[in-house]
Amino acid sequence: MARGGGNRSRLLLVILLVTALFFITLDLRGVSLTKGSRSVTQTILSPVQRTVSTIFSPVGRFFSDVKNFGKTNAELQQELALNKQLKAQLAMSADTKGQLSQLKAVLDLAGRGNYKVAAARVIARGSASSFSQTITIDAGSASGIRPDMTVISQNGLIGVVKSTTSSSAIVLLTSDPSFRVGVRIARSQSVGVLSGLGSTIYSLVLLDPAGTIKTGDILLTNGSEGNRPFVPGVPVGAVVGVDNSTASLTQTATVVSYANLNDLGVVAVILGAPTTAPSRPIQPSPNPTVTVYVTPAPTPQVSSLISPTPTPSAQPTKKK
């Protein structure tokens, strides 16, 4: 330390370290000043990010384009689009079979996928100087987006809204290590928790000790109360490996996401889900009222010989 510059330098070092620790303490105690500063930064950054994204996006894909150099791009895109479409169809179909096998509400299935969404463009990705996996989108609270809303791409779930400004929002991706989502297996309807691991591979822990996971099982979001943060029935991924360790109480598996998180251009934030979603109680529609018109047969004219009692005079009943 003596080489470092004497008492003045030592004092400066202590002041700076104490200041940093002071900020950390304030932040951990939830002081709005430190939280607000990041919100202000996002507000300032988002217009710049939007502009730069428009100009810079072809450069951003440079490295990935180099890898595909030599392939017929049109063919590749066509095959990719078809593949994505088939995967989505497969997910919905398997889920439908699972639900029907358990005699669950058929009406819920009809509403699946009928989400009210706000489309948005990805204008930035999480900084390389932190280990969090996020994207910034160019739609915010002005478009009805609020924190804890589900975000999807064309292939399924990609994340959840972390914070918003009026014109932008930060989305925590499913690959983030802190990301957790309740999922159910479409085949068996068993429920589990899916965790991000920092890449496109996820970890699934089944909550049901008697449940089983099979390779190829399709996972869908289980849904949250009030559809926030997750709406039910969104395709998440497929099981690619099952851990058959006898030591663990519940089964675990490795899952690959349907959505390619490295190639996100346009995403959709789910603003509202159908009210007949599987997580909500089904309200059966009222039974139809049956109206019966009674028209009595004409009274037979009885001869005077056998008519000791008076004949009732029947009147047609009218509907009230």
Add this chain to the structure above:
Amino acid sequence: MSALRIVSTLAFFFVLFTIQESAVSLIHFPISGFSLYLAVAISLIALEDHNGALVTGFLSGIVLDLSPTSNAPFGQWALILTGIAFLFAVNRDSIADLTSSPVTFVLFVAVGVSIALMIYLLFGSLLGEQNGSLSHDLIVVLGNALWTIVFTPMFLPTLGRVREYSLTARER
């Protein structure tokens, strides 16, 4: 470090931060990603004298803490980069005259970036943050070091000139 230089350094880091968050972060690097901000900050720390390094480290950390995508508490980067600056200031003389050996300088910066990221991970773990698997974190750290070695020689001459320009007559 004069007040004028503190203000100009802060402004410089804001611009750099905007570039990092708006442009550099959009590039899909094959191995992990590249933090231009960290590379430049560590380079500047290495170029400064003892007190200058400490202040530069703190200021660069504070600006980096403003990142809206960060999960870390505000002040964590300031603490880490101040610590890194202290290590640089104390040990710089014993390593070599960095400015006369660009290759050593680039390696020194790459090692500095890696150490900063590893300390960030360590702090994060202590504070209960989820940072993913060890293998993934190692790839991120090594990827950053690799890209720092690749890109630092490109911006280093410009950075040196900008720094010279910002020095006051007394500091020169």
